[in-house]
Amino acid sequence: MSAVLSPSLGYTGLPYKPRKGERHDVGNGRMMTVREIALASGTNTSAIYGRLKNGDRGAILLRPLRLHAFDCGNGEFLTIPQIMKRTGLGESAIRSRISRGVKGTALLRRERKDAAAPRSSTMVIACKLADEYPHELPTTKEIRALHPMSVGAAERWRRALQAARARA
Numbered sequence: 001m002s003a004v005l006s007p008s009l010g011y012t013g014l015p016y017k018p019r020k021g022e023r024h025d026v027g028n029g030r031m032m033t034v035r036e037i038a039l040a041s042g043t044n045t046s047a048i049y050g051r052l053k054n055g056d057r058g059a060i061l062l063r064p065l066r067l068h069a070f071d072c073g074n075g076e077f078l079t080i081p082q083i084m085k086r087t088g089l090g091e092s093a094i095r096s097r098i099s100r101g102v103k104g105t106a107l108l109r110r111e112r113k114d115a116a117a118p119r120s121s122t123m124v125i126a127c128k129l130a131d132e133y134p135h136e137l138p139t140t141k142e143i144r145a146l147h148p149m150s151v152g153a154a155e156r157w158r159r160a161l162q163a164a165r166a167r168a
Contacts, residue, residue: 020034024057026062041065042064047065070103083107083108087109094107124147129147129157137162137165140158
């Protein structure tokens, strides 16, 4: 790092490293070692060393570890593992909901949001045709009336439906 940039970035060159057995002021004139602070706050010593390295001093050293709890409605805050147990969904599904901004009771919804809904235009047309004509093969005119498309596209859809019905 250049000597010009280092003062402006706050880089001193020497990180603070507490010595073993060194006492730290935790407020109200109390002096405690890292191990004592860890026992009092319910955390591990590496978390306390990290706080000291980040410049935390005083009563802040005694705070417990932050758990990432999310608002699940009715004043209830749950962690991801607790939400997973309650809903039966996997961690990625819960994290996906959180990243999309889902809050409140919607986070605790057990079922997925209409998993069978068609997502592509092809699937939309296929679902429309299957719902409208479950047993018979529609004509190209009926296909075009159900979903606007060219004659050639309607013929391709009719052949695809005919081939799919022959397989089933």
